[in-house]
Ligand SMILES: N=CN[C@@H](CCC(=O)O)C(=O)O
């Protein structure tokens with residue numbers, strides 16, 4: 001009897017494989033030498049994994065006796081891996097459009113934070129929101145990310161600060177992980193700000209002695225899957241000593257270290273992360289030379305967030321210095337009420353123009369390296385046999401159009417496919 005497969009993508013003009021030898025990350029020259037195949041077909045099995053990639057005629061002959069749930073003619077089009085967004089804060093209530101005008105008028109991020117706005121504003125709204133309300137808005141946001149090509153996204157808690165609200169947020173993320181097609185990496189970020197009425201030391205104690213033990217219990221009971229521990233290590237928020245204490249306790253509880261560091265002030269967060277074996281550190285606008293060397297040696301990935309520097313008019317992270325030193329550079333949208341951007345194609349464009357990355361580097365950073373930052377590059381982040389069949393089809397004969405057409409992803413992305421199933425198909429205006 002002939003074998004049955006889920007999906008056949010036929011004769012794509014280009015398929016961006018990213019890598020072909022099971023690499024867990026790319027750095028230095030390997031980011032410039034992305035694997036790209038031309039006139040190629042892709043087969044995805046019923047288990048959602050890639051079974052074959054090869055020249056159209058070879059695949060045609062090899063699978064001539066097989067049947068497919070669906071076949072898509074990709075001639076004149078390109079296939080790329082689903083994008084990976086390595087840093088988002090997507091669970092919250094109440095937008096901050098009023099603060100956008102304050103920032104445009106000259107207020108800094110910390111001016112607003114220290115006067116009780118910013119994260120504190122969102123914490124108040126999120127504490128008052130029901131789980132259902134938070135889930136509904138999270139679902140809407142994740143679907144918008146999916147339509148922009150993201151098939152794996154990191155989702156942080158961190159607008160609860162107290163244990164009950166942090167758990168409410170993690171439950172909402174857990175529900176999304178179970179119910180939605182998009183892949184979710186869940187991050188506990190109870191140390192996103194110091195709660196009103198507490199010192200940073202008291203807040204850190206609370207996290208270590210109350211929050212983390214409770215999380216561990218829920219994880220052991222199978223009620224929650226949490227993958228990462230995060231802290232906002234910043235002057236006026238959590239200093240290096242409190243950050244160390246929280247991250248170490250999180251690691252001891254089985255979480256990957258993935259935290260905010262060296263964003264607004266140099267904190268030596270990169271050095272700390274490298275020492276603690278962090279999987280990733282985000283922001284790094286103020287990283288030191290020693291921090292760059294330490295991160296490269298420790299294979300600790302740098303999640304750069306071009307929307308933040310853009311929105312807050314900060315100096316750009318030193319992407320070129322990090323790339324040249326061999327740091328594993330990844331990208332994230334930083335979607336949050338301060339940086340309201342769902343789109344990794346826009347993030348890649350900003351990384352190219354403002355951070356001087358090449359388009360190949362940006363794509364590697366938004367696929368295999370972002371998957372590495374989340375500890376998922378064994379199964380996601382490139383198109384290789386055995387990996388999940390997560391991919392996007394774009395309506396262009398050259399893949400670079402996804403980055404070049406600034407803000408054009410809504411038109412250019414034709415389909416988003418997760419584990420071999422078409423989850424999104426772009427609507428066409430009939431008759432044109
Ligand atoms: N810097 C800290 N956290 C977020 C901002 C969160 C917020 O302002 O609500 C970030 O990564 O940009």
Ligand SMILES: [Zn+2]
Pocket residue numbers: 087088089260334
């Ligand atoms: Zn963040």
